[in-house]
Structures are given as C-alpha cells and as structure tokens.
Amino acid sequence: MKDSEIPDPFAQVRASKGYAEIDDQGDPVTMLLRLKDVRKTAHNYQTFTSEAVPGRIVVPSEVSIRSTRQIPFEVDPPMHGAYRAMIEPWFKRPLQEKYQEQLRAIIADLLKVLAHGEKLDLVYDFALPLQSRALTLLLNSPMEEAETWISWGTHVFRSEGEALDGSKADVLYDYIDAKLDQAVSHPGDDLFSLLMQGEVEGRKLSKEEAKGVMVLTFAGGRDTVINAVTNAMAHFASHPEDLERLRREPELINTAVEEMIRYFSPLTHMGRVVTEDTQVCEHALKADSRVSLCWASANRDEAVFEEPNQLKIDRKVNPHVGFGFSHHNCLGATHARQVMRLLLKEMAASISSVELIEGRENWEVWGDFRRKVGYHQLQVKLQPRH
Numbered sequence: 166m167k168d169s170e171i172p173d174p175f176a177q178v179r180a181s182k183g184y185a186e187i188d189d190q191g192d193p194v195t196m197l198l199r200l201k202d203v204r205k206t207a208h209n210y211q212t213f214t215s216e217a218v219p220g221r222i223v224v225p226s227e228v229s230i231r232s233t234r235q236i237p238f239e240v241d242p243p244m245h246g247a248y249r250a251m252i253e254p255w256f257k258r259p260l261q262e263k264y265q266e267q268l269r270a271i272i273a274d275l276l277k278v279l280a281h282g283e284k285l286d287l288v289y290d291f292a293l294p295l296q297s298r299a300l301t302l303l304l305n306s307p308m309e310e311a312e313t314w315i316s317w318g319t320h321v322f323r324s325e326g327e328a329l330d331g332s333k334a335d336v337l338y339d340y341i342d343a344k345l346d347q348a349v350s351h352p353g354d355d356l357f358s359l360l361m362q363g364e365v366e367g368r369k370l371s372k373e374e375a376k377g378v379m380v381l382t383f384a385g386g387r388d389t390v391i392n393a394v395t396n397a398m399a400h401f402a403s404h405p406e407d408l409e410r411l412r413r414e415p416e417l418i419n420t421a422v423e424e425m426i427r428y429f430s431p432l433t434h435m436g437r438v439v440t441e442d443t444q445v446c447e448h449a450l451k452a453d454s455r456v457s458l459c460w461a462s463a464n465r466d467e468a469v470f471e472e473p474n475q476l477k478i479d480r481k482v483n484p485h486v487g488f489g490f491s492h493h494n495c496l497g498a499t500h501a502r503q504v505m506r507l508l509l510k511e512m513a514a515s516i517s518s519v520e521l522i523e524g525r526e527n528w529e530v531w532g533d534f535r536r537k538v539g540y541h542q543l544q545v546k547l548q549p550r551h
C-alpha cells in the first residue's frame with residue numbers, strides 16, 4: 166500500500182505561468198494557481214461573482230443537475246452578509262463545551278470499533294459514519310437520522326466514477342423538503358426549524374431559501390470532512406512519530422489540524438464567474454467566463470510556504486486558504502476544526518499505531534492535472550494502546 170502522501174500536481178505550471186485552462190462540460194475554467202491571485206480574486210466579488218446561475222461556480226459545474234441556489238455560497242455581498250448573519254451564530258455552536266463532549270464521545274466510540282474490528286474500512290466504517298453522526302450535532306437532529314445520511318454514500322451529488330449524479334440529488338432534495346415541512350408543522354430546536362422561523366432583512370425566509378442553506382450544509386461538509394479524516398489517519402501510518410509527538414505535546418493539536426487542512430486541501434478549488442473583461446496574473450479574462458480559485462495549489466505556493474510539500478505538524482506561519490478566503494470563508498470550519506482536533510486527541514490517547522492494508526486512492530482529474538484527494542476505500546489495522 167502506497168503511503169499517505171498527497172502530491173502537488175500544480176507546482177510547475179504555478180511557477181511558470183500561474184494559471185491553467187481546463188475544459189469542464191464545454192464551459193472552460195481558468196484555474197488560478199498562486200496564493201496571491203487566489204486571495205485577490207476571492208476578495209473581489211464585483212468582478213468575480215458567486216451569484217451566477219446556480220451550480221455554475223462549482224467545478225465540475227452542477228448546472229445540469231440542480232436549480233436551487235445554495236445560500237450563502239451562491240450569493241454576493243451585501244445580501245450574502247444578511248444571510249450569513251442569520252445563520253453564523255448557529256454554526257458557532259461547536260465552540261460550546263457540551264457539543265465538544267458529545268462529539269468526543271462519537272469519535273471515541275467509532276475509534277473503539279475500528280481498533281477492535283477485523284478488516285475494517287476507514288472510509289465506510291469510520292469517516293462516513295463520523296461525518297454523519299457529527300452532523301446530527303451541528304443540525305441538532307436526532308442521532309437516528311445519521312443512518313439515513315450514511316446510506317447516501319460519500320457525496321450527495323456524485324458517485325464513484327460519475328462526477329454528477331442527478332438521481333442522488335433528488336434523494337437529498339426530497340429529504341430536505343420533508344424536514345422543512347415538518348419544521349413548520351412541528352417546530353423543534355434544530356437548524357431546519359431555525360431557518361423556517363428566522364428572518365432576514367425583516368422578512369421570513371422562503372422555503373426555497375431555507376432549502377438552499379440546507380442543501381449546502383449537507384453537500385459542502387461531506388466529502389471534505391471524510392477526506393480530511395481519512396487522510397489524517399493515513400498520515401499516522403507513514404508518520405508514527407507525529408502521533409507520538411501529539412501524545413507528548415497535545416498543545417500542538419490545533420497547529421497540526423491547520424497544517425493538515427493546508428496539506429490535504431480537501432476542497433481542491435471553487436469557481437467564480439467573471440462579470441467584466443479583466444486580467445489576472447497578466448492573463449486576459451472575458452466577461453461571462455469562469456475562473457477557479459485553486460485552494461490546493463495556493464496552499465503549496467513556494468513563494469509563501471517553506472518546504473510546501475512537507476506536512477509539518479508544528480508549522481508556525483501558515484496562512485493557508487484550505488477553508489477559503491474573504492467573505493465566503495467556510496461557515497462549517499468551526500465544526501470541521503473540532504472534528505479534526507478531537508480526532509487527533511482521541512487518536513493520540515487511545516491508538517498506538519496505524520497500518521494501511523489495502524485501498525483505492527481517489528484521484529480527481531482536472532484537464533492535464535491529476536490530484537489525489539483521499540481514498541475511495543482504505544482497509545486499516547489500528548493497534549489500541551491498552
């Protein structure tokens with residue numbers, strides 16, 4: 166089994182040109198590869214909008230499989246800020262002690278099963294159930310709901326070998342529709358209910374708007390979290406010294422998590438639509454064309470990060486963009502960071518070593534670039550400490 170390395174396919178083009186042109190379903194994309202350009206472009210929403218036809222800023226484009234606008238992701242300021250203000254406090258709940266204790270218990274239980282089982286799969290027996298059970302805390306939904314979400318697999322719009330899967334999207338949409346109706350007839354203390362009761366700019370959110378928030382919550386935080394969790398565990402198989410060090414120096418955990426997000430960059434890139442003829446990186450861009458902010462390339466930019474291809478759990482200066490940059494920075498980051506921190510903490514406390522048995526790597530293809538993002542499957546053997 167190959168090791169946990171995540172190679173950087175962008176290095177050469179990033180250094181020589183700074184951008185690359187790829188095709189996506191006949192709607193080309195100029196990928197921006199340098200950290201400076203990615204940040205500048207993310208910040209300039211007037212020229213690089215997120216508010217295009219729903220699905221068009223995603224690469225691969227989801228225009229053919231959905232029409233619901235994801236909120237606040239596909240909305241520009243100032244309206245973006247109004248939506249975000251309404252939901253942001255809810256997405257900060259992972260800072261609460263009780264939330265963290267419940268999350269710790271979810272992780273500890275799953276680790277116990279993984280460590281004592283035979284031939285278990287890190288993706289399907291650990292990362293996917295962990296992501297789904299953790300999401301019940303974020304939504305404040307009953308734990309049983311996680312079983313339904315687990316049955317949807319690792320991505321709600323994609324299946325293995327199929328970049329876009331419309332029938333999967335329908336399953337998610339029907340589920341969200343039913344939950345939003347239930348939130349109106351029997352309001353509870355969950356995110357569905359908050360959205361159906363909440364107000365933005367002095368008016369109630371429509372059901373379509375609430376749906377837009379929920380679709381994003383289910384889609385955005387799924388394969389990203391699963392890949393981050395799987396890659397972190399795989400890293401300890403080839404770098405047992407890092408697990409040992411976190412055991413001795415738990416104060417490094419937060420720094421280690423940021424470094425893992427930089428190095429893994431679970432979301433490779435995200436697009437914007439150009440609103441007027443402009444230039445980035447001395448390259449002309451036409452109005453209505455697409456660019457992508459390549460977080461994964463920016464996070465290996467040698468102009469910014471020393472030894473960018475090394476995962477250093479004690480990296481001091483780390484201005485990574487793994488959770489995005491500027492107003493659309495990841496709303497789920499508080500939750501995702503807690504998942505990763507508690508995972509590292511529990512791993513250090515209860516596992517002495519990780520061995521990778523066999524697996525199938527997950528490689529994305531973007532034009533001439535091939536990028537490993539994680540694993541489709543990964544059989545592991547964990548050695549418990551006690």
Ligand code: HEM
Nearest residue numbers: 237238385386389390431432435488489493495496497501
């Ligand atoms: C936005 C990455 C987990 C919800 C983003 C963006 C990135 C990102 C790069 C910026 C997109 C852009 O600028 O267009 C990640 C990574 C994650 C993760 C690497 C895990 C390690 C989550 C989770 C949730 C979530 C767990 C929620 C359950 C969102 C939302 C936005 C967003 C709602 C849009 C924010 C806005 O438009 O204001 N994420 N994400 N993400 N993410 Fe995440």
Ligand code: EMZ
Nearest residue numbers: 223227235238322381384385
């Ligand atoms: C969209 C996106 C959000 C998209 C911040 O990223 O995540 C992707 O995985 C989904 O396919 O629809 O939610």
